[in-house]
Amino acid sequence: DGGITQSPKYLFRKEGQNVTLSCEQNLNHDAMYWYRQDPGQGLRLIYYSQIVNDFQKGDIAEGYSVSREKKESFPLTVTSAQKNPTAFYLCASSIARPNSNQPQHFGDGTRLSIL
Amino acid sequence: GENVEQHPSTLSVQEGDSAVIKCTYSDSASNYFPWYKQELGKRPQLIIDIRSNVGEKKDQRIAVTLNKTAKHFSLHITETQPEDSAVYFCAASGRGKLIFGQGTTLQVKP
Numbered sequence: 001d002g003g004i005t006q007s008p009k010y011l012f013r014k015e016g017q018n019v020t021l022s023c024e025q026n027l028n029h030d031a032m033y034w035y036r037q038d039p040g041q042g043l044r045l046i047y048y049s050q051i052v053n054d055f056q057k058g059d060i061a062e063g064y065s066v067s068r069e070k071k072e073s074f075p076l077t078v079t080s081a082q083k084n085p086t087a088f089y090l091c092a093s094s095i096a097r098p099n100s101n102q103p104q105h106f107g108d109g110t111r112l113s114i115l
Numbered sequence: 116g117e118n119v120e121q122h123p124s125t126l127s128v129q130e131g132d133s134a135v136i137k138c139t140y141s142d143s144a145s146n147y148f149p150w151y152k153q154e155l156g157k158r159p160q161l162i163i164d165i166r167s168n169v170g171e172k173k174d175q176r177i178a179v180t181l182n183k184t185a186k187h188f189s190l191h192i193t194e195t196q197p198e199d200s201a202v203y204f205c206a207a208s209g210r211g212k213l214i215f216g217q218g219t220t221l222q223v224k225p
Contacts, residue, residue: 044215101208
């Protein structure tokens with residue numbers, strides 16, 4: 001069954017701690033994205049990657065880092081520099097075509113809270 | 116910068132009535148406009164999308180219209196049902212990414 005898998009579903013972070021959210025897809029998509037969703041707000045882009053070993057900052061990249069070593073995987077690290085990390089984090093992927101945006105498919109999300 | 120404004124933020128309709136959600140985008144280069152439905156605590160799911168070479172697209176009870184000149188696009192849901200209750204997001208494409216609106220919480224009263 002093809003899809004996007006995010007883990008864990010719930011995550012708690014202590015002060016000064018870095019935590020990593022996992023995102024794996026078996027859709028053979030080139031592009032992957034990380035969004036942050038706060039209550040009553042839309043999706044804000046943190047980082048995105050159009051191809052392996054390359055990624056770009058989104059609108060709210062400060063305090064976050066990513067890597068894209070494999071096509072299937074795009075982990076997000078929430079660093080201690082992110083002072084307000086409590087949110088719902090969504091990963092998405094899509095086919096990447098030059099000059100043609102494609103539908104993004106989302107994972108089930110990870111809910112991150114501060115202890 | 117690129118921006119998408121979505122209205123209204125909340126919408127309550129009676130079952131069987133129609134619902135309309137409107138979005139305005141700022142980037143004239145945007146050429147792809149998807150709509151997502153998100154139920155509480157779940158993933159956003161694509162329900163319909165439209166590209167800039169088309170003015171209207173329909174899929175059963177759902178339709179989307181696009182006015183490129185005015186940079187407006189709208190979602191129309193007819194014969195609403197309680198299971199249509201959810202948060203709906205519009206988005207506009209911009210340089211390999213999507214810019215999302217703030218979302219509309221739709222409540223369909225039985």
